Amino acid sequence: MPGVDDVDRRIIAALRTNGRVTYADLGRQVGLSASAVHERVGKLETTGVITGYHAVVDPRTVGLGVTALVGIQLSDNGEQEEVATSLGRQPEVESCYAVAGDEAFIVKVRVGTVDELEHTLGRLRRLEGVSRTRTTVVLSTRFEGRPNPVEHYGDPDVEQAGR
């Protein structure tokens, strides 16, 4: 588990910005041959730094115009792991974070209509181990999943030592 060096960071930044750049282009951007970049990207993938490449779709264009953030409280005997698993089975739940505070999870839900939201919330509330939900409706997404700028990528070791 080696360090991610400076060239890797620039490769990562480029791939976060455009996940479909060719290795040839990437090489031009970072000043390496296509084969060298190919090799490095392969290593970043197998070491788990890059976990995948995904097209991002405007949810409204595919009938998912309603987004909500939902806090999930466990019941007294609620098992955190089991609830997490159940949440993972709900297709409307796009992201799931275990959080500090009196809620066990905050999840992001995407559905087509408020009708559907009502349905989905009912389903979440009825999951084994869940006592309460608290829903915040998203009115508009200003920006989302923005690639963090390059200068914010660092070697984890350096980060921990240096502050």
Next chain:
Amino acid sequence: MPGVDDVDRRIIAALRTNGRVTYADLGRQVGLSASAVHERVGKLETTGVITGYHAVVDPRTVGLGVTALVGIQLSDNGEQEEVATSLGRQPEVESCYAVAGDEAFIVKVRVGTVDELEHTLGRLRRLEGVSRTRTTVVLSTRFEGRPNPVEHYGDPDVEQAGR
């Protein structure tokens, strides 16, 4: 602004799962020639259905091990649009949602350490137009940005009619 048809939906699903598939492969998956797929994907891009392709990076491996969800309250004279713009200028703020409720925004922040989180929160609180922040620290990310299953993609018109 035409409808997204069934083949488009399958193309979208494939590209959400693997944003780097070749058009040739895509064509095999959906039963079309590479050029036909190429044409369709180009159309999906220019009509704003597909907004981009991004590599997904494990934040921990690039020194961003701390995530928090932060609610932002406006001060009495706080201008929503201006605050949104300011939030967009903070590189630690990865996503920003305008929400219903007594907070104007909920943002997702990523930093390297809790020290840095303290710093970033101080900065957010001091932004023109912001009165309060309320921070929820993420303990673990169970899953994030999961591609919604295909059966959840639909023609927006059909969705609205059909429920």
Next chain:
DNA sequence: TTTGAAAGTTCGCGCCT
């Protein structure tokens, strides 16, 4: 939408530093 063909890309391998 398909075919066809030129230009460009991927990706393994061996050599070089």
Next chain:
DNA sequence: AGGCGCGAACTTTCAAA
């Protein structure tokens, strides 16, 4: 180790039908 260049196979990206 890691980068480079080669080369065969494959992919992209046109135009024509």
